[in-house]
Amino acid sequence: MHSIPFNKPYLSGKELTYIQEAVTNGKLSGNGEFTRRCHAFFEQQYGIRKALLTTSGTAALEMAALLLNLQPGDEVIVPSFTFTSTANAFVLRGARIVFADSSPDHPNLDVRQLASLITPRTRAIVPVHYAGVACDMNPILELAEKHNLAVVEDAAQAVDSFYGTKPLGTLGHLAAFSFHETKNIIAGEGGMLAINDERYVARAEILWEKGTNRAAFFRGEAAKYQWMDIGSSFLPSELNAAYLWAQLEQLTAIMRQRQRQWSYYYEALAPLAAAGFFRLPVVPAYAQHNWHIFYLLCRSPAERTALIHHLAAHQILAVFHYQPLHASPFYHPHHDGRALPHAARYAQHLVRLPLFFELSADDQHRIIRAIQLFYQAT
Numbered sequence: 001m002h003s004i005p006f007n008k009p010y011l012s013g014k015e016l017t018y019i020q021e022a023v024t025n026g027k028l029s030g031n032g033e034f035t036r037r038c039h040a041f042f043e044q045q046y047g048i049r050k051a052l053l054t055t056s057g058t059a060a061l062e063m064a065a066l067l068l069n070l071q072p073g074d075e076v077i078v079p080s081f082t083f084t085s086t087a088n089a090f091v092l093r094g095a096r097i098v099f100a101d102s103s104p105d106h107p108n109l110d111v112r113q114l115a116s117l118i119t120p121r122t123r124a125i126v127p128v129h130y131a132g133v134a135c136d137m138n139p140i141l142e143l144a145e146k147h148n149l150a151v152v153e154d155a156a157q158a159v160d161s162f163y164g165t166k167p168l169g170t171l172g173h174l175a176a177f178s179f180h181e182t183k184n185i186i187a188g189e190g191g192m193l194a195i196n197d198e199r200y201v202a203r204a205e206i207l208w209e210k211g212t213n214r215a216a217f218f219r220g221e222a223a224k225y226q227w228m229d230i231g232s233s234f235l236p237s238e239l240n241a242a243y244l245w246a247q248l249e250q251l252t253a254i255m256r257q258r259q260r261q262w263s264y265y266y267e268a269l270a271p272l273a274a275a276g277f278f279r280l281p282v283v284p285a286y287a288q289h290n291w292h293i294f295y296l297l298c299r300s301p302a303e304r305t306a307l308i309h310h311l312a313a314h315q316i317l318a319v320f321h322y323q324p325l326h327a328s329p330f331y332h333p334h335h336d337g338r339a340l341p342h343a344a345r346y347a348q349h350l351v352r353l354p355l356f357f358e359l360s361a362d363d364q365h366r367i368i369r370a371i372q373l374f375y376q377a378t
């Protein structure tokens with residue numbers, strides 16, 4: 001019996017051809033032909049005002065934090081149930097993180113609590129679209145508008161997901177995507193900053209290119225190539241952009257396959273959920289998701305551990321997710337002490353099942369059978 005991994009990076013088959021092309025073109029540094037193709041794809045397909053590829057989703061979040069000109073002591077509202085980078089990008093700028101709890105129904109932040117977290121020092125809200133499922137953006141955007149706050153979407157998991165008919169990553173002033181090998185569309189390591197507010201566009205391009213006007217200079221828009229502002233090396237090599245381009249060409253096929261797999265889990269496991277053994281993912285009516293993660297919510301932490309061990313004994317790798325950031329060794333001393341019960345509950349009860357393009361229907365059947373066996377025995 002072969003073992004079933006949790007994830008396997010998707011390969012369209014064209015990646016090496018395009019990397020070879022980039023090598024033959026003799027342009028390996030960033031902002032070349034493949035980078036331009038990727039930018040154009042996102043701008044045209046989703047209506048992103050300006051797309052800039054970055055070396056990671058983390059780097060895109062760091063660019064967003066730089067663009068907001070945060071000062072030490074400024075506050076940024078971030079969900080506790082997320083990856084470290086969502087908060088770290090702002091902590092690097094000296095900001096204080098005010099953690100939001102998750103919703104009772106799903107891991108995204110609870111918008112009903114948001115207003116109570118806003119103070120005169122609040123500068124930004126960072127909604128994270130967990131599993132590619134949209135946060136309820138209208139109330140978030142209304143609050144932001146009312147209090148003059150920036151909205152930075154952490155859309156790391158949310159390529160090709162929608163809020164109603166609006167693509168995620170186009171709703172906030174800024175948004176960060178990730179192409180890490182664990183995401184739906186990958187470049188090994190990679191990411192993208194989406195700039196939807198015109199006010200940030202020119203400066204974003206300068207921060208991206210080590211604080212220079214290099215991008216404008218190469219377009220013939222500037223006479224000299226100079227140091228204009230702070231910045232860093234945020235742009236990826238053409239080798240990564242070439243890899244990403246091969247994936248973007250297959251985006252529709254990737255999403256269709258994941259939808260099939262996600263739905264198979266959902267339907268096959270529904271009877272056990274109806275019997276009360278666990279809860280299935282909740283996708284609100286306003287969210288059209290990208291089938292990024294399939295998870296179960298177990299009845300207790302102990303049962304989750306037992307299920308993960310049971311699956312491991314069947315050579316199936318299932319994993320839990322985020323430990324809540326408000327209780328982390330690093331940030332706990334700075335947290336204001338509020339209990340965030342829902343974030344803590346997802347951290348302790350959620351288990352993710354294998355979901356990747358090459359996962360066969362037979363293997364999925366094996367996973368589902370193993371879960372059924374586990375609950376028959378309880």
Ligand SMILES: *Cc1c(COP(=O)(O)O)cnc(C)c1O
Nearest residue numbers: 056057058083085156178179180
């Ligand atoms: C993956 C991820 C990131 C970080 O992206 P990298 O490309 O790995 O730097 C940030 N936030 C969330 C919610 C993520 O899932």
